[in-house]
Amino acid sequence: MNGVTHGGIREAIRNRIVAGEWKLGELIPGEMEFAAEYECSRTTVNRALQALADEGIVERKRKGGTRVRPMPAPQAQLKIPIIREQVESRDAAYSVRIVRRETLAPTEEIAQLLGLGQEGRCAYLETLHLSDERPFVFERRWVNLGTVPDFEEADLDQTSANEWLIRTVPFTRGDVSLCATSADAKLTSVLGVEQGEALFTMKRVTWLGQRSVTATQLYYATGYSLDFAI
Amino acid sequence: MNGVTHGGIREAIRNRIVAGEWKLGELIPGEMEFAAEYECSRTTVNRALQALADEGIVERKRKGGTRVRPMPAPQAQLKIPIIREQVESRDAAYSVRIVRRETLAPTEEIAQLLGLGQEGRCAYLETLHLSDERPFVFERRWVNLGTVPDFEEADLDQTSANEWLIRTVPFTRGDVSLCATSADAKLTSVLGVEQGEALFTMKRVTWLGQRSVTATQLYYATGYSLDFAI
DNA sequence: TGCGTGATTATGTATGCACATAATATTGGA
DNA sequence: TCCAATATTATGTGCATACATAATCACGCA
Numbered sequence: 001m002n003g004v005t006h007g008g009i010r011e012a013i014r015n016r017i018v019a020g021e022w023k024l025g026e027l028i029p030g031e032m033e034f035a036a037e038y039e040c041s042r043t044t045v046n047r048a049l050q051a052l053a054d055e056g057i058v059e060r061k062r063k064g065g066t067r068v069r070p071m072p073a074p075q076a077q078l079k080i081p082i083i084r085e086q087v088e089s090r091d092a093a094y095s096v097r098i099v100r101r102e103t104l105a106p107t108e109e110i111a112q113l114l115g116l117g118q119e120g121r122c123a124y125l126e127t128l129h130l131s132d133e134r135p136f137v138f139e140r141r142w143v144n145l146g147t148v149p150d151f152e153e154a155d156l157d158q159t160s161a162n163e164w165l166i167r168t169v170p171f172t173r174g175d176v177s178l179c180a181t182s183a184d185a186k187l188t189s190v191l192g193v194e195q196g197e198a199l200f201t202m203k204r205v206t207w208l209g210q211r212s213v214t215a216t217q218l219y220y221a222t223g224y225s226l227d228f229a230i
Numbered sequence: 231m232n233g234v235t236h237g238g239i240r241e242a243i244r245n246r247i248v249a250g251e252w253k254l255g256e257l258i259p260g261e262m263e264f265a266a267e268y269e270c271s272r273t274t275v276n277r278a279l280q281a282l283a284d285e286g287i288v289e290r291k292r293k294g295g296t297r298v299r300p301m302p303a304p305q306a307q308l309k310i311p312i313i314r315e316q317v318e319s320r321d322a323a324y325s326v327r328i329v330r331r332e333t334l335a336p337t338e339e340i341a342q343l344l345g346l347g348q349e350g351r352c353a354y355l356e357t358l359h360l361s362d363e364r365p366f367v368f369e370r371r372w373v374n375l376g377t378v379p380d381f382e383e384a385d386l387d388q389t390s391a392n393e394w395l396i397r398t399v400p401f402t403r404g405d406v407s408l409c410a411t412s413a414d415a416k417l418t419s420v421l422g423v424e425q426g427e428a429l430f431t432m433k434r435v436t437w438l439g440q441r442s443v444t445a446t447q448l449y450y451a452t453g454y455s456l457d458f459a460i
Numbered sequence: 461t462g463c464g465t466g467a468t469t470a471t472g473t474a475t476g477c478a479c480a481t482a483a484t485a486t487t488g489g490a
Numbered sequence: 491t492c493c494a495a496t497a498t499t500a501t502g503t504g505c506a507t508a509c510a511t512a513a514t515c516a517c518g519c520a
Contacts, residue, residue: 005473043474044474060500173460176458180431182412228405271506274505276471292511293469
């Protein structure tokens with residue numbers, strides 16, 4: 001072993017790229033050249049460069065060579081937070097209060113989101129998540145009882161609806177949408193914010209194969225921000 | 231050749247995982263078993279599983295085997311959009327108007343964000359991004375001239391500030407923060423929205439090594455949402 | 461019974477090789 | 491001169507192999 005690994009070469013080349021050794025869009029040396037330079041086989045270099053291509057740092061074309069990506073489309077690994085962990089990571093006490101829970105026909109908007117017809121039955125749930133007894137997030141959730149019939153009898157005092165669902169039906173796909181909402185009367189009263197305040201909002205629909213599982217809307221109290229690094 | 235590629239196996243196994251063939255945290259078959267199943271060599275399966283580990287779908291431990299990552303914390307690959315592309319992908323005409331551009335000492339808040347002292351010089355830029363001549367995003371940007379002195383003379387009529395910077399100084403790291411802002415008088419007039427409307431806001435600070443490059447605040451017009459899939 | 465040592469096992473990594481594929485360069489014929 | 495067929499080249503991919511490494515298991519000795 002040479003001390004040279006594909007991971008090591010990947011790091012090294014990445015560093016050279018961000019250090020500006022080659023201009024954006026410029027061709028970087030070929031696999032053979034790198035192999036000679038690092039004294040390893042072309043295969044090893046190939047894996048390193050492919051990994052960099054996966055990362056979006058470089059673009060590769062057969063015969064065209066490898067070039068630094070002109071617009072490093074910044075991608076970030078966004079970790080969708082679990083509310084309990086968000087609260088507890090701030091050293092606050094987490095608690096939940098179920099405001100409302102019933103079974104009803106979904107609104108037309110929700111039926112469309114969940115891909116349901118008129119006859120679809122849903123559980124509707126309004127939950128207030130508290131941080132040190134202060135309102136943190138207000139959650140509206142519709143659960144497709146056609147996909148998850150057991151939800152109607154689920155005991156949500158122990159575990160939150162979200163955790164219950166994750167445990168019971170691992171979803172395969174989810175659509176997330178982030179936006180800003182102006183607080184209406186309902187949100188104002190339940191979250192204890194001023195009328196018309198701007199609230200950070202996350203809407204989610206999750207799917208189990210072709211079947212929808214749940215649609216959720218999370219309204220964060222004033223001042224919340226979702227932070228992450230590129 | 232078998233028609234079996236490491237990419238294909240990667241897809242296949244990923245599908246089987248999200249289809250719930252194995253429970254969260256559960257051990258999935260070993261490399262040899264997959265190799266037998268897909269009739270390929272262990273090396274090929276290894277590459278597929280390593281790629282899945284890179285994606286964060288599975289966890290691998292030597293001798294411990296490969297297990298489905300207990301992902302109650304779903305991670306999403308969030309592609310940070312380039313405004314021009316956002317507009318053009320909606321089949322709208324993109325245009326920019328520079329509202330204000332000057333060189334000034336940063337406010338204390340910005341100086342802190344950018345890690346500057348009192349003597350730091352910044353370019354300050356207010357830009358309005360338009361979609362079919364309608365306001366789409368209002369951008370406030372401070373550029374650290376200590377890191378990017380050339381910015382002062384950059385010709386921003388051809389390329390937007392963002393594209394100019396990306397082309398000139400590839401950043402190595404960025405902090406992003408998403409929140410909601412209530413429209414003040416300034417935002418109201420420039421974006422043409424109602425006073426107090428909730429605006430989706432993205433704040434970004436990018437770094438080149440230890441040196442800050444730019445701090446940006448993007449205020450999206452009413453109704454915007456940032457969508458992505460898990 | 462308790463513990464250390466070595467065997468076993470599953471994965472990690474690198475290599476050389478053969479062939480596939482796509483883009484470019486070259487050549488040859490009309 | 492122009493176009494099509496062919497050669498060349500850089501990367502893409504899979505395979506067999508060899509060895510590395512870490513966790514676990516089995517054994518045997520005290």
